Amino acid sequence: MSRRLKPGEYAEARAFVAVAQARSFRRAALDLGLTASTLSHAVRAFEDRLGQRLLNRTTRAVTLTEAGARLLQDLAPALALLDNAVAAAGAPEDAPMGTVRLAAPRFAIQMLVAPAIERLARFYPHVTLDVRTIERPGDLIEGFDLGIQLGNEVAQDMVAVALTKPFATAVVGSPGYFAAHPPPVHPTDLARHRCIGCLSGPGGSLYRWTFERAGETVTLDVSGTLVTDDADLMLHAALTGIGLWHGVDHIAQPMIDEGRLLRVLADWSPTYPGFYLYYAAGAPLSPAVRAVVDVFKGIGRGDHRATSAGL
Template identity: 40%
Template sequence: MRPDNLSHLSAFAAVARHASFRKAGAELGLSTSAVSYAIRGLEERLGVNLINRTTRSVALTDAGQRLLERLQPVLHDLGDALEEMNDFRATPTGTLRLNMSHVAARLVVAPLMSRFLAAYPDIALEIVEDDSLADIVGLGFDAGIRFQESVPEDMVAVAIGPAQRGLVVASPAYLEGRAPLRHPNDLFDHNCIRYRFPSGRLYKWELEKDGTQLEMDVKGRVTVGTMHLALQAALDGVGIGFAIEGSVTEHISQGRLVSVLEDWCPYFPGFMMYYPRQRRTSSALRAFIDMAREAGAGRSSGQGVSP
């Protein structure tokens, strides 16, 4: 195979993954025009149209879909073959592409990033924050990070952090002059900050005490689509919010937020890193998992909670 054939096929696969010439170029480190040139060269060589593109959309033709189906296993095998060469290197190398929720990015990856990059100077990190359940295989990611309940069943999942819990929080200004909350049903007398998943589903607050489990369909005037905005609304005194403990610990310790109904806020399994079962685990991914698990074990010891 001519070298330019392989680069053109890689460009085609990237465009198919992203349905975008610009995003494919960003992944490959190429300009949009270079990606377009590669696709045009591949189509001319094959004598068929692979991609229908307009100013608004990019879609595979039937021939393009057939080529992609045949091409993906070959590219995966080729990637695995090249990755095996890393076993002969003193240190891991390559680009590690991770897809994760915003909360996972803040609580898991951000504290590790500097140390990981310093320890492995030949590894480049690409991090995409995405609260939807992205298809990490189809989008070309090496792994994802989500809570256990969100990990697809066909993936290998590895715990990389301590147990977590959700806390019901509000600002002192909001709580001032209001009756104390003693039971989750008291939430119905308050303005709660609701969160809607990218899928459109509203999150029901999960609370538990002495074996009694509740899913609270709370009411409120504000519904948001990011946990960051929900937290900011709670800090601003808009109402009562629900947040992962690690994201509000500092605010509570400094008096900006107050945790209520704590006896109804149990621990649950923490973050999981997951990746395709059939794909060889890259040395870069193994290095990241090892460091994340080590850091998670340290945080767990500090909390006295098992991951």
């Protein structure tokens, strides 16, 4: 930046960075504990001070202008350094501190990140975990310290740490659905069923359902009245009798135990690698990143608390 921030501009700059990173006034407002209108006013005031439009706003999306993209690139690291400096001033000596950025798919956030938050707050109160939902992170995205993905296929310069056991797939439907449709006994029977389509392949293609038993593999294109990339909507549709859901047994099991879902084709369910935490190899991890890794490893082992043991 070519000039210093005036006192009121610090909050405005933080508001701009939050919205720019979230690409949403609503999500950024939730992150900061503000109303969307307050955040919008702060960003507008910041733009007026700079004499530059930083964000393009429509009813459907928030995008960065060229000037906004340049400013975000410079401003986000500077604000992170400032936050870390403020945190360090009030932290005990040698305590892990700072912001750790994590990319993970939604299911991993629900299963692993949610319990990690409580442990981090309890044992590492000066570490901030910045979590972003990325369904297919692949190689660690620039600007992130850690990632979570299914399987341990990572680049040679990455380290992968197992967090969960392998998953099995599950096909489930509601009791009401099966009251009107005979349960399938072979995967090919699914051609006569309403199946909930999942958009998760490359480029958002429709996921093909795969089954295995005794060396036989069956892969199917399914059809139904719903196609979506939203996992919560798929599960809701299955619970309300819209169709059959094909997903991970860990998610469905509580609802199967409660009788809200019935599982079919269980003997045809293949298994897949579980979740892995991954990060760049070589350079030593910062104390804050090391603390987060320790917490996730503890959750993966089923420990009741995090430890500060080294890697």
